[in-house]
Amino acid sequence: MVNEVYKLIIIGSGPAGLTAAIYAARSSLSPLVITGHEEGGQLTLTTDVEDFPGFPEGLQGPELMDRMKRQAERFGTSFIGDSVVAVNFKERPFTVSMHDQELKAQSVIVATGASARWLGLPSEQRLIGHGVSSCAVCDGYFFKNKEVVVVGGGDSSMREAIYLAKLASQVTIVHRRESFRAQQILQDRARANSKIFWCVPMEVTEVLGASMVSGVRLKNITTGEIKTINCQGVFVAIGHKPNTEPFRGELGLDEAGYIISPDGVHTNIAGVFVAGDVEDQKYRQAVTAAGRGCAAAMEAEEYLENLKSEFKS
Helix, strand or coil, X not given: CCCCEEEEEEECCCHHHHHHHHHHHHCCXXXXXXXXXXXXXXXXXXXXXXCCCCCCCXXXXXXXXXXXXXXXXXXXXXXXXXXXXXXXXXXXXXXXXXXXXXXXXXXXEECCCEEECCCCCHHHHHCECCCEECCHHHHHHHHCCCEEEEECCCHHHHHHHHHHCCCCCEEEEECXXXXXXXXXXXXXXXXXXXXXXXXXXXXXXXXXXXXXXXXXEEEECCCCCEEEEECCEEEECCCEEECCHHHECCECECCCCCEXXXXXXXXXXXXXXXXXXXXXXXXXXXXXXXXXXXXXXXXXXXXXXXXXXXXXX
């Protein structure tokens, strides 16, 4: 409604946003969720989810997000299938702008997540969820005793490789340069692991496989030599990009663009809360995002109660 001021607007529809919506709706806050361009978040790119509590047989990522959405709807959450392009948190009520409409809210939870950086290969995109992944902790279990490739040269690629070496039969790190940006201690740990091999200076030019990953085609940056490696999994570890563009100048962001929070819930603006991967650079798990979504909703409820008390007085 054009003139309505919502008690709570939640920006983002991944595990953090939908959990916040469930808790907020059960507290009679009548939240509105703006889903974003990728409804359901990164879990919609995951075929099998086996580490979310309560599903001993596992389930598909899109199914989990659909269940969470239906649960939020059951308690009275409304949804708009659009993306936020700008906000005004300097004036109250807060303003949240989409492509063709502007909404007002007394409180906001930002749960827009972070997007994995990909190589940009058509073959890679086609096989995401079918052997191509951006999260070893999420998907590494599916590659027990298999050969995998990790692409990247930073801390995350070393950590992914070290983690995967506990499960896979062989891990090959592919990097465009002979030097690495990763901390030396992580490089040393990786090099000391007999299951980890190195392909440098090489770049992935194609991920091979019809319906599942069967290998990668590599090109030597220096010589132009083409090489093929057989593998069943490819883990792209070249970083994440927090989805915070609409909040620049409105919320405190760190150098990488993540929202700054002292406790993973509060921002530098009273009444604006954060949840999930848009702030969390360490864990990046659906269950931790859901936990932060719960906390953000509870903090928003308390904030709105205090606001009501102040208004009455």
